[in-house]
Amino acid sequence: MGKRKFLEAQWKNLLMLNYRVDQKILEPYIPFGTVLDLWQGKALVSMVGFMFEETRVVGIKWPFHVNFEEVNLRFYVKHFDGNEWKRGAVFVSEIVPKSAIVLIANTI
DSSP: OOOOOSEEEEEEEEEEEEEEEOHHHHGGGOOTTOEEOOBTTBEEEEEEEEEEEEEEETTBOOTTOSSEEEEEEEEEEEEEOSSSEEEEEEEEEEEOSOHHHHHHHHHO
16 A cells, blocks of 8 residues: 655745855754755755645645645755665745644644
């Protein structure tokens, strides 16, 4: 049996702004076991705005939480698992209009 997806959604009308920051600013936010994923030797932070559409959490379309906007501030890290580098994003802040979304994102 396949692994159940926690979150499924379409990202629409995506806008992404990237800018360089001093690596020292990000150090307190770097998760254990990861390092900054630099681009051409520079640490980048992204502000990303988009529409979540047709959103399902654990396969369910929750009333009033199917289509909504989000803006997030993130930076990029990587982790070496012994064989290869795996990349990820660290979310510093997420702005969404639904309090349940914030609660779920911060809890799980």
